[in-house]
Amino acid sequence: MKNNALIIFGGTGDLAYRKLFPALYDLYIFDKLEKNFYIIGIGRRDYTNEDYRSIIKDWVKNFSRRAYDEEKFEKFCLSIFYYKLHFMELEEYKNLYNYFNEMNLSNNLIYYYAVSPEFFEHITDGLAKHSDILKESKIIVEKPFGKDLESAQRLNLIFKKYLDYKNIYYIDHYLGKEMLLNIMTIRFFNTMFNGVWNNEFIDNVQINVFESIGVETRGGYYDKSGAIADMLQNHIFQILSIVAMNEPDTFSSSDIKDAQIDIFKKLRKINSKDIDDYMVLGQYDGYTKEKNVNPNSKTETYVAMKIFIDNERWKDVPFYVRTGKKLHSREMSIIIQFKPTTHTSKMLAQNYGNGDLQQIAENNILEIKIQPEEGINLRFNIKKPGTSDDIDVANLNYCQSCDAQNSINSPWSYERLLEACMNSNRTLFSRWEQIELSWKYMNEVMDNYRKYSNKLYVYEQGSKGPAQAEKIIGKDGRKWI
Missing domain, CATH: 3.40.50.720 (NAD(P)-binding Rossmann-like Domain)
Incomplete structure (x- = not known):
């Protein structure tokens, strides 16, 4: 045998x-x-x-x-x-x-x-x-599968020459994380969320992937890729497509991938001359002194972007994405910021300078925590106990990783993905069209950035990244959670 x-x-x-x-x-x-x-x-x-x-x-x-x-x-x-x-x-x-x-x-x-x-x-x-x-x-x-569209396409042609497509597994270990897999359950199996997952009720979506460490021993590799190829084009775009996709006809691997690919096809092109309003690149102070890093390197270790999806569900809803190394914390989260109620909006229009009222308008949030803590937090307004009509904030928390039994029983990413490949289950793996479409989008964005901006801001280690990134979201009157 x-x-x-x-x-x-x-x-x-x-x-x-x-x-x-x-x-x-x-x-x-x-x-x-x-x-x-x-x-x-x-x-x-x-x-x-x-x-x-x-x-x-x-x-x-x-x-x-x-x-x-x-x-x-x-x-x-x-x-x-x-x-x-x-x-x-x-x-x-x-x-x-x-x-x-x-x-x-x-x-x-x-x-x-x-x-x-x-x-x-x-x-x-x-x-x-x-x-x-x-x-x-x-x-x-x-990943990263290629450093740009051309290199990715060349590698894909080589694989196709010798292998059947169904036997190529493009791995993204983030797709094996428990809470990321849970997004579809939260969205599609809860009426309270499924009915409001659109531009009528959602103000913006934030996807944050922060790392507190630097490049460590990976300087030679990282200096050739940077934050865009290492994190944005694959991990974050995969997360974005799962959060944003329409409900698939079935929950088969094929239908889920089709729904994700449709999102990549609808990413709005960025007007070339407005590129600084949509993307900021940064590099942490001391990066060029890291082992195996070019002393004159212009490689980005941080990227922030504002992205729009031109379909009926997400018309004019900004998706804010940030990732970087040597930041203030290690965390990965998705934040759904709901719009204020009609009553709150009227009050804001009359008393816009009231900071408490602005906070009340921003208190409707669903946060999906992926790492290091796994779980969800739903934040909403509630009346303060007592005789006054003051409003307070309440939090409903579910911490999946806090339960020792859950931690033991829940497979880690690579365990889940290796088993899926052994069983020829492609649901948790990227499809070539996803990789190609995301690279096409990022190639165009980066061509515009190099032509009309080409700025690289240095930020302090342990900070939230370059201050210039706050301007992207600040223009919309919102703040980072």
């Missing part, structure tokens, strides 16, 4: 150690790996199988969601192997193919590209050159 396997290119990298192996260990603990399933890490270091397993052990201890069990880990280790390969040397792939034969591997393999995008083309050519093993196999491709 042939053995199935997951082949990890970049098997000695941070992603493999920190995310993939702990996720695979959890799948093993929950008996979700086949009995004849191998895991082969491929890297350039001189490791034996024993060396490799010993290194993995410490990472699994620290990052698995299940308590470490020595006996179970030793059994898990029996399925882990290491193979040394120089990715750029095409002739070495012939020996890799022979190794697969020695391991009695089937042609139904999963190749995980846990490497920099610059290796994608070479690995694919190497695998395809010496055998037909790609024809029945799957590949999982990590």
Whole structure:
């Protein structure tokens, strides 16, 4: 009987150690790996199988969601192997193919590209050159998929040359996060939200992905990508499309992706000369002194944008998105700001200078927290107890991650995504059209930005980003929550 396997290119990298192996260990603990399933890490270091397993052990201890069990880990280790390969040397792939034969591997393999995008083309050519093993196999491709539209299209053509489309899995680990998956349930299975998820009731939507850390050891990679390719074009645009999409005909993978793609098609073009009113780029102070970063780098570590969707549901509703490194906090959240009631609006018109009244108008908020805390917070107005008619604010909180049982039972992103790929479930993976449309939009935006602005604002570490970003949302009389 042939053995199935997951082949990890970049098997000695941070992603493999920190995310993939702990996720695979959890799948093993929950008996979700086949009995004849191998895991082969491929890297350039001189490791034996024993060396490799010993290194993995410490990472699994620290990052698995299940308590470490020595006996179970030793059994898990029996399925882990290491193979040394120089990715750029095409002739070495012939020996890799022979190794697969020695391991009695089937042609139904999963190749995980846990490497920099610059290796994608070479690995694919190497695998395809010496055998037909790609024809029945799957590949999982990590973001960023290309650094712009042209590079993304070139990579896609290479993949299509050797693989069936259904076997290409463009991974975005944010799509495996519990609360992000919960957005569709919140929207489509609650009348109180489903009926008001439109421009008649929603004033604006904010999507924030803040990081308190810098580039750390990823300076060489990050300096070639920046915040737009690393976060905005993939993670944030995926979140935006899930928040904004119309209700799909069914909740099949195909219908959900169609609904998301329709949003990308409706993104409003930005008038070239008004680009500074819609986008601000920044770079944290000290970035150019980071390891492996060009001392003269103009790479952005922060981006804020105002985006409009030209369809009936979202006509003239701004979507504000922000992401950056070395900011004041680590958090990821989606904020739905509802419009003030007619009565509140009339009062505001008569007493616009009343700060309390302005706050009352902004108190209707649904916040979906994705990390580090998972849950939702609904904020609304309520009368203060007593004889006065003063208005107070109330918060209804649901913290999913606060429940220890939920934390144990809820799979982490990579665990969920690896299992989905093994089961040929594409729901949690991006479709090529999504990648292409988002890059087309961002290419045009960046061409305009370079031509009509090209500003890069330096911001202090630990701040909320460049002050100029506040002007984007400030023009609409709103403030960041």
